[in-house]
Amino acid sequence: MALAQEGDKAAYECLLADILPALRSFTRRRLGDDVAAEDVVQEILLSVHRARRTYRPERPFEPWLFAIARNAIIDFQRARGRRKEEALPEDDFLQDVSAPPGPESTGAEDKRNELSPALDEALAKLPQAQREAVVLIHLEGLSVIEAALRARVSPGALRVRAHRGYRALRALLGRPSP
Amino acid sequence: MRRVPTEELVTLLVRDLERTRRIPRLRVQFAVLLGVGALVSAFVLAYRGLRPDALALLLSGDAFTLVAVGLLAAALGACVAALAFARPDRERLALGGLLCGAGGLALAVGIAAVCFASAPHAVGQAEVRAALACGVNGILFSVPLSILAAFLVSTGSPRRLGITAAVAALGTTAFGALGVHFACPSLSVWHWITGHALAPVLGALLLVAPIRALTVRWEHAR
Numbered sequence: 001m002a003l004a005q006e007g008d009k010a011a012y013e014c015l016l017a018d019i020l021p022a023l024r025s026f027t028r029r030r031l032g033d034d035v036a037a038e039d040v041v042q043e044i045l046l047s048v049h050r051a052r053r054t055y056r057p058e059r060p061f062e063p064w065l066f067a068i069a070r071n072a073i074i075d076f077q078r079a080r081g082r083r084k085e086e087a088l089p090e091d092d093f094l095q096d097v098s099a100p101p102g103p104e105s106t107g108a109e110d111k112r113n114e115l116s117p118a119l120d121e122a123l124a125k126l127p128q129a130q131r132e133a134v135v136l137i138h139l140e141g142l143s144v145i146e147a148a149l150r151a152r153v154s155p156g157a158l159r160v161r162a163h164r165g166y167r168a169l170r171a172l173l174g175r176p177s178p
Numbered sequence: 179m180r181r182v183p184t185e186e187l188v189t190l191l192v193r194d195l196e197r198t199r200r201i202p203r204l205r206v207q208f209a210v211l212l213g214v215g216a217l218v219s220a221f222v223l224a225y226r227g228l229r230p231d232a233l234a235l236l237l238s239g240d241a242f243t244l245v246a247v248g249l250l251a252a253a254l255g256a257c258v259a260a261l262a263f264a265r266p267d268r269e270r271l272a273l274g275g276l277l278c279g280a281g282g283l284a285l286a287v288g289i290a291a292v293c294f295a296s297a298p299h300a301v302g303q304a305e306v307r308a309a310l311a312c313g314v315n316g317i318l319f320s321v322p323l324s325i326l327a328a329f330l331v332s333t334g335s336p337r338r339l340g341i342t343a344a345v346a347a348l349g350t351t352a353f354g355a356l357g358v359h360f361a362c363p364s365l366s367v368w369h370w371i372t373g374h375a376l377a378p379v380l381g382a383l384l385l386v387a388p389i390r391a392l393t394v395r396w397e398h399a400r
Contacts, residue, residue, distance in 0.1 A: 012192050046187075059267065067269060
């Protein structure tokens with residue numbers, strides 16, 4: 001980890017590959033659900049990445065790592081119930097209000113250009129954080145993890161932002177919530 | 179929505195890796211905060227003047243001493259807790275600091291309140307205004323320290339940002355309130371409790387949002 005803090009990508013890759021089996025086993029043991037455990041492992045890896053500057057080489061690595069892992073599991077368990085409410089709604093309505101794609105259109109930039117004026121206007125009215133989440137996920141087609149990395153927030157926070165963004169867009173576009 | 183496999187996430191994280199500035203040792207950050215906190219208290223004393231009977235009151239072991247000890251516990255404990263909350267592997271220390279700081283202050287206020295209850299006196303509007311003035315003074319003097327605390331916390335990665343900001347505000351305001359406690363000429367136990375001992379609580383309520391905002395801003399800039 002000390003080498004990773006210096007920017008050594010090879011050492012970082014080795015480290016992440018080394019800790020992955022231990023994290024998988026730790027989360028599976030605690031959650032008893034392989035799919036949920038894999039989600040939590042991803043959250044842990046992201047937390048490790050975001051918190052990597054807080055590691056001090058004179059202190060042992062495992063307590064630092066497993067403190068992050070324990071916290072991620074606690075957060076996941078707390079959010080489990082809430083997640084149903086905060087789950088991203090179907091964002092298909094955005095397809096409906098987007099202009100139909102042109103024959104040569106490809107990629108996110110084209111998709112952005114194809115936005116109907118109404119959607120474009122509604123997007124501009126969203127708070128910056130919500131707009132960023134909607135654009136990264138819907139227009140650029142990134143996964144939540146990729147979008148969270150780009151926005152430098154946790155995947156949970158990005159999901160909530162996107163959810164609120166979709167809800168605000170629905171209201172602005174006069175579409176009823178599902 | 180598209181999901182990435184974990185192995186692909188590892189690749190993404192490795193690609194995103196940049197050289198990062200390691201967080202300073204906790205004891206170094208605490209020493210910095212303590213040093214500036216002591217300066218804040220000294221500045222309050224220099225500005226308002228040390229009350230002449232401060233030493234005698236401090237040694238008397240009554241409500242004045244209790245409030246002073248409570249504020250010192252809050253200042254030290256809450257500052258350690260705020261710095262420790264920014265490190266994933268120091269949560270136990272953070273909880274210990276919080277317990278020592280907030281618990282010590284609550285205990286001191288509780289016992290001081292019992293002292294007041296044993297010899298109560300009528301509290302007029304003037305006394306309420308004086309208590310409010312002392313409380314606000316303590317908070318204002320500690321604003322630079324709160325900004326420093328937000329900066330130090332932002333060098334880490336606090337999990338519960340709101341709680342961390344509130345604890346930092348409590349600890350830093352306690353330093354200002356401690357200076358005010360030794361400068362204020364009042365002899366009223368009620369005033370010591372409301373104007374001095376409860377100032378950190380008011381400070382935590384008022385400063386939590388700005389400290390949180392500053393921490394987020396600086397943390398994102400790193």
